[in-house]
Amino acid sequence: MSDGAVQAADLRRALDAAAEAGRTLDVWWRDDDLQRPGPDLEPLLALADATGWMPGLAVVPEGMDADGLAARLEKTGAELLVHGLAHRNHAGPGEKKSEFPSTRTMGDMCRDAADGLHRLKAAFDRNCLAGFVPPWNRIAPGLAAGLPACGFDVLSTFGPRRAAEPVPGLKCVNTHIDVIDWRGTRRFIGIGAARAAIVRHLAAVRSGVADAEEPCGLLTHHLIMVEEDWHALGILASELAAHEAVRLCAPSDCFFS
Template sequence: MTPDWTALDQELARWQEAGMTLPIWWRDDDAIAPTPQLERLLALSEQLSLPVHLAIIPRDATPELAKRLSGTAAAIPVVHGWAHENHAAPDQKKSEFGADRVVDDALDDAERGLKTLERLFGSGLQPMFVPPWNRLSEDLEPWLAGLGYSALSTFTPRSQAKAAPGLLRVNTHLDPIDWKGTRSLVARTLLLSQLVKQLADRRLGKADNDEPYGILTHHLVHDDAIWAFCEDLLRRLLAGPARPWVFEERKS
């Protein structure tokens, strides 16, 4: 099914008429090893000239992944929690770093994740913390900078630029996967209406346009419909007012 891009095209035209620029970034979660899906992700990143911030699960990350990413500008390694294990109570939403955990234990895992990936990726790793399921107890936020992180990324528009002193918040905003239903592509009309509303809010000053607009993907579970929509969307944005944003706290 071909999506109707009319409303998005009209919104992007309004951005250009206003002389506005949309910073965009791309985050993809759950990498641990080289796979055919990863190759497809990297190839698309190179075609678009839009680096993908690859949120890697530290406990399971392989040396082969580090070797594959070495020297490529297509992927930027960041830290995806520790083990991507649920520590929440059965009646709570899944989380690895939620309120159900002892703070010291959670911080130990966050620090272990950073140090593990630093050993694998060296200065190529960027110190961004991406909690699994995009959930993080507020009690942990003030401590992350002290562990060596300088950015935190979850989901939905941020309310302020800093999550805590020394900790930039850069969230993602659009997830194309229907996690609770088909696990294929969310209805295109729903995705596009959400996107248009978010862009209009930024253009009208109702949301923070200094925050890069984040596209969230999960390459390991994409079907062809998800791949096709993401490629079409990113090409459309980049042909308009969007400009790539990259987190570069550390220089390789």
């Protein structure tokens, strides 16, 4: 039996256990760093069309090709999220990259966050959700607390959330399964590793380490993924969709339920 088949069996067993415990795994999908349509976006949209599962597309407002994106996404049902403003690093020397580090003033950060939302809503109107995705998944606590005043309803970063509503008027819905090996190859981790990550997430939910009420978020990065990666994710999506314990959800299903 191949490694992939073993991991597929492990995933089925973990999902079977969730079903037996009366739990349902809601899974949503977020893709980051979109600015313009192009060949690298097409496999993502093909997968979404084939599965009926549309991701939340986190768009970098500054420098985006609004007309090109609007024309390409018009009939896809895509839901767009605000990916900061310019995806520009403002962290100091030796600090992890962040567009919104604590070293920036609250005024500057709130201005940029609100500007990003304004630009995306002006370009895409109803398809733009008031969801904030900070670049590099890092955000100063002060800005997180100020996001409702900037017009946002939802914050999405990476990892198990600490609270469903970190501040009044702001829901937290994170991603948990990043399919890119950022610390190694900087490429797709492979379907076996993605399955294993979901199994670990289910174990974290079972043990209480992760919030059982938070949807499980899959995170992709279309700019550095190739056709074979999307094919593998299509197999994974089919495996998940076929199980009684899984619901594949749109971002709005998770954000506003």
